Amino acid sequence: MRTQVVIVGAGPSGLLLGQLLYKAGIDNIILERQTGEYVLGRIRAGVLEQVAVDLLDRAGVGSRMHEEGLPHHGIELLFKGERHRIDLTGLSGGKSVLVYGQTEVTRDLMEVRAAEGLTTIYEASNVSLHDFDSERPRVRYTKNGQEHEIECDFIAGCDGFHGVSRASVPASAIHNYEKVYPFGWLGLLSDTPPVSDELIYANTPRGFALCSMRSLTRSRYYLQVPLTDKVESWSDEAFWNELRLRLDAEARERLVTGPSLEKSIAPLRSFVAEPMRFGRLFLAGDAAHIVPPTGAKGLNLAASDVGYLSESITEYYDEKSQAGIDTYSQRCLSRIWKAERFSWWFTSLMHRFPAEGEFGQKIQEAELEYLVKSVAASTSLAENYVGLPMK
Ligand code: RFL
Numbered sequence: 001m002r003t004q005v006v007i008v009g010a011g012p013s014g015l016l017l018g019q020l021l022y023k024a025g026i027d028n029i030i031l032e033r034q035t036g037e038y039v040l041g042r043i044r045a046g047v048l049e050q051v052a053v054d055l056l057d058r059a060g061v062g063s064r065m066h067e068e069g070l071p072h073h074g075i076e077l078l079f080k081g082e083r084h085r086i087d088l089t090g091l092s093g094g095k096s097v098l099v100y101g102q103t104e105v106t107r108d109l110m111e112v113r114a115a116e117g118l119t120t121i122y123e124a125s126n127v128s129l130h131d132f133d134s135e136r137p138r139v140r141y142t143k144n145g146q147e148h149e150i151e152c153d154f155i156a157g158c159d160g161f162h163g164v165s166r167a168s169v170p171a172s173a174i175h176n177y178e179k180v181y182p183f184g185w186l187g188l189l190s191d192t193p194p195v196s197d198e199l200i201y202a203n204t205p206r207g208f209a210l211c212s213m214r215s216l217t218r219s220r221y222y223l224q225v226p227l228t229d230k231v232e233s234w235s236d237e238a239f240w241n242e243l244r245l246r247l248d249a250e251a252r253e254r255l256v257t258g259p260s261l262e263k264s265i266a267p268l269r270s271f272v273a274e275p276m277r278f279g280r281l282f283l284a285g286d287a288a289h290i291v292p293p294t295g296a297k298g299l300n301l302a303a304s305d306v307g308y309l310s311e312s313i314t315e316y317y318d319e320k321s322q323a324g325i326d327t328y329s330q331r332c333l334s335r336i337w338k339a340e341r342f343s344w345w346f347t348s349l350m351h352r353f354p355a356e357g358e359f360g361q362k363i364q365e366a367e368l369e370y371l372v373k374s375v376a377a378s379t380s381l382a383e384n385y386v387g388l389p390m391k
């Protein structure tokens with residue numbers, strides 16, 4: 001088998017890259033370890049920046065997103081029992097974000113790929129990458145007990161944090177930067193109306209909480225929990241009781257509870273691998289970097305990476321130019337480190353860090369008060385939350 005680009009991973013970055021390349025007339029095959037249903041069952045991101053919305057439009061998958069997505073013009077910060085609104089649109093020169101779940105983005109991309117008759121090989125095991133330091137890279141995999149090999153011009157490693165692509169690079173050629181946080185997020189999805197029209201990020205003595213949503217009838221809530229907690233020991237009732245204790249009186253009153261559709265614990269991590277290109281292998285999305293979810297940046301960075309990558313590969317074929325490919329890593333990393341900084345800062349501001357002691361706590365309170373009172377400080381939050389430009 002031969003194709004121009006082999007994409008490893010059918011998460012949002014692999015699927016979006018496949019569609020952007022297809023639109024540019026470039027053949028590609030996606031190899032995915034799991035089934036499509038499994039990929040759709042992972043409940044993750046909920047907030048899209050305009051940059052991601054634009055790329056999904058360019059890929060031709062924007063229609064349901066515009067019909068069903070909820071534009072958000074502000075967020076609320078809750079601390080010391082009171083909520084303070086950050087006017088994202090007013091402070092960012094008119095920008096907003098769109099609440100539309102990663103599951104829906106993935107479903108839209110899967111459907112259009114199937115409708116165009118493009119090849120996605122699900123349940124591909126033992127994926128291995130070869131000769132990406134030459135002009136003839138190859139990718140091998142096993143499907144239904146049979147081994148296969150695909151020859152290609154380029155390999156895109158879109159296989160997430162635990163994928164094979166980053167692991168295939170010699171240790172001497174890559175540098176990893178990492179910070180692990182001493183807590184995780186316990187998330188719960190339920191068919192209940194959201195507690196508020198806008199997202200609430202809460203810093204409370206009992207830990208961080210986030211009230212988010214997927215639609216006007218489906219809510220997504222998160223609680224900061226110790227890394228030692230097991231999801232099995234959190235009953236729905238225990239979750240709702242704890243969430244109530246982390247809300248202000250009005251939200252507590254308004255909260256509608258119901259059975260969970262999904263519940264899971266995710267550890268929080270900041271991670272960047274440099275560079276993101278190794279000969280003819282490119283890393284994109286969570287394969288190259290992780291942000292703690294507080295800034296809602298992970299999916300958005302995955303989208304901007306594949307935006308740069310699809311442009312670079314298109315330029316290579318159309319204009320016989322390597323310029324885009326040669327600067328791919330540097331352009332991505334410049335945007336990634338700014339999102340890493342913002343996600344680390346917002347995580348540090350909103351969570352409880354017992355190891356930081358009373359002094360750390362007081363500094364956090366002072367910064368929160370400054371943030372909601374100072375136009376300069378809240379403008380910086382708004383500008384980063386709605387997303388920095390790609391160029
Ligand atoms: P994914 O989604 O992990 O997809 C990678 C795919 O590769 C497959 N794979 C392999 N395939 C073949 N061979 C192998 N050896 C393979 N190894 C792995 C996997 O099965 C999978 O299908 O990475 P991708 O595409 O780069 O997308 C990244 C996003 O999923 C991620 O950044 C976001 O979900 C992060 N995130 C958020 N991002 C936002 O922009 N806004 C948010 O509001 C937001 N909230 C979140 C989040 C992530 C969370 N968790 C659980 C980590 C909230 C949470 C709780």
Ligand code: PHB
Binds near residue numbers: 044046199220296
């Ligand atoms: C979500 O809805 O899953 C979500 C929203 C905002 C975040 C993180 C997650 O910062």
